[in-house]
Amino acid sequence: METKRASLQSRLEGSVAPAATAKPKVSSAEWRQRGNTYLKEGNLQQAANCYRRGLESDPKDATCYSNLGYVQSELGHAIVAQEMLSQAVKLNPVDYDAHYMLGNLARTRGEWLQATACYREALRINPGFDTCRRDLCISLAQMGRIQEATAVLEQGPAFAPDTADFHYFRGNLRLAVDECDEAIVHFRQAAQLQPQDSSILINLGVAQLRRREVFSAIQTYRNVLEFEPDNVQAHANLGAAFQQSGQLELAVQSYRRALQINPEYLNAHQNLLFSLTYLSDLSPADYLSEARRYGARVTARAKPYSQWLCPPFEEGARPLRVGMVSGDFRTHPVGLFLEGILANLDPAKLTIVAYSASATEDVLSDRLKGLVSEWNSVAVLPDDELARKIHADRIDILVDLAGHTGLNRLPVFAWKAAPHQVAWLGYWGSTGVSEIDHILVDPVSVPASDAQYYSEQLWYLPDTRLCMSLPTSGxxxxxxxxxxxxxxxxxxxxxxxxxxxxxxxxxxxxxxxxxxxxxxxxxxxxxxxxxxxxxxxxxxxxxxxxxxxxxxxxxxxxxxxxxxxxxxxxxxxxxxxxxxxxxxxxxxxxxxxxxxxxxxxxxxxxxxxxxxxxxxxxxxxxxxxxxxxxxxxxxxxxxxxxxxxxxxxxxxxxxxxxDSAKFARNLEDAFVGMAREHAER
CATH class of the missing domain: 3.40.50.2000 (Glycogen Phosphorylase B;)
Known part of the structure; x- marks a missing residue:
């Protein structure tokens, strides 16, 4: 939930070229300078137009690509920004600003490995780039590499004790290991030194939410919006705070405002869908329309597979390889329901491959590891890399266990890494992702007449879609x-x-x-x-x-x-x-x-x-x-x-x-039936 604290002035100083001499044709440098003027005035669209004209004059002007990438990122056009910045570093490999901004885009997508690689390259070129050092520190902390993050922080001379940056980073390191009390102390000290720094306040709000201080977090995010009314992260996080406090209509308003500012903000879109399921007066058709809008966005980012490496289906010839993707293979409702089922699956019929999207594991995680054939920790893998891995693992059926809940990897399903994809267990509505073929339901929870309200086809389990593992507590x-x-x-x-x-x-x-x-x-x-x-x-x-x-x-x-x-x-x-x-x-x-x-x-x-x-x-x-x-x-x-x-x-x-044993038989029959149906197409 962090935001970048990029210096606009720094961006401009690294971009403005000397005025060109008068020529019949306007040079790319002149277009750049005009674009920089618009950028200083806050006119992003006109700035973008000037940088595009500069590229028409000189298609190899790396700085135009870099500046255009920055503007597109600020406008919320992440995909275009990625293309522009990638071209910038291709033409000018020492543009540390472009490497840094590529890192920010990767971090926004949750691609922490890619983000750290970009930040390291920017620091290699410019070791004094303290903003980049800070964001590298945050990214390492997100991956649980706290000691490495601390070392990176201490290498930066600008982060002296009793400065806002020092307390901000210390707060982030404590937040990364869920030491929220200490994190809040550091963030408050940083905010006293820089009271209108949105990044400090936003992360203070994150720590407050984790501490269940929901109403304090609401006030913190409102404070941000007083001086940055279009801060997309503040709107999205305010939505999360409203959601946790039970103020669902206000949560929906906040998520919609975040999406108005940045329509490509997938986390806000998923949180919106999650909140909509709580509203009793929302029609199923309206929910599906919103879910399909999300699905279209993730499909636009993916390159779906059309051929797969798993052998053709022959009933009874081999066990089906079933991949299960979840961030909840732990003490969580998903883990609690799943344990008894996995223990009763027939390995002659199904080989279960787990893809854990959480960096957190516990005693239930350890038990679940013993119930699957393969365990993969994929929390830091970008969507495209995870899709390639699943494809290479020859998965027959890929199962999403999260839907629009936390730590989900739904965008991976848009890549269609397995020939058949299924939604089950961890969510209670349509995902809206057209590449997911079926959703597992039962006759009571979803009558056949409701099929029109799902982007997936309904596949019925005979008794129940849920089966609780027997509690083990004394x-x-x-x-x-x-x-x-x-x-x-x-x-x-x-x-x-x-x-x-x-x-x-x-x-x-x-x-x-x-x-x-x-x-x-x-x-x-x-x-x-x-x-x-x-x-x-x-x-x-x-x-x-x-x-x-x-x-x-x-x-x-x-x-x-x-x-x-x-x-x-x-x-x-x-x-x-x-x-x-x-x-x-x-x-x-x-x-x-x-x-x-x-x-x-x-x-x-x-x-x-x-x-x-x-x-x-x-x-x-x-x-x-x-x-x-x-x-x-x-x-x-x-x-x-x-x-x-x-x-x-x-x-x-x-x-x-x-009855986990009976449910396991029903689940085996469902997956075999799906594979048979797919083979007969």
């Missing part, structure tokens, strides 16, 4: 008796992230609590460990008529303690239109049923799909009134509710939702 060993029997009142619960708890959901919960005056509500979510999030939630609860004296607010907890906390909850009140997934499955395991409100999308029907899997169709509401009625009815019959609790774990174990 706290999950036993289901306790119904808490209401010892407390004397019903405790409703929710473990959702705050952006799922919208005002409509709170109003719905208010109606439930009004029906049962002695009941209580337990909310547990990571941000509720922080005072500002607690204060905001109390304000929102009060606004919908919920007495905060009836509500217990809890922050996040380690997994064992989190599972144990279900011993305090009688039933879960689901959110709408974004219901629980992992939390619903874990609650069922702990004997706690969920009241859910079904809707009109894959996402909004997720709760219904999960509950029907375990035989709890009577806990699914089709209207808000029915939701309140179901909650009140079950809460009024403690004997029946206790019986449900006592038998729910076994019911879950016997259901398709936890």
């Amino acid at each position: 706290a999950a060993d036993e289901v306790k008796d119904l808490p209401a029997l010892r407390k004397g009142y019903i405790t409703f619960g929710s473990y959702q992230i705050l952006n799922k708890i919208n005002d409509r959901t709170l109003a719905l919960w208010s109606k439930v609590l009004a029906q049962l005056p002695t009941s209580r509500l337990r909310l547990q979510s990571l941000p509720l460990a922080y005072g500002e999030a607690v204060a905001n939630m109390k304000e929102r609860l009060t606004a919908v008529g919920i007495d905060i004296a009836r509500v217990d607010l809890h922050g996040g907890a380690p997994r064992e303690a989190y599972l144990a906390s279900y011993d305090e909850v009688d039933m879960i009140l689901d959110t709408y239109p974004f219901p629980g997934g992992t939390t619903t499955a874990e609650a069922l395991w702990m004997g706690v049923p969920t009241v859910t409100l079904t809707g009109h999308s894959l996402l909004a029907r997720q709760g219904e799909s999960l509950l029907r899997c375990v035989g709890l169709a009577d806990w699914v509401a089709s209207s808000e009134e029915e939701y309140v009625e179901i909650a009140a009815q079950h809460a009024s019959d403690l004997k029946s509710l206790g019986e449900v609790r006592a038998g729910l774990r076994q019911r879950a174990i016997n259901s398709p939702l936890f």
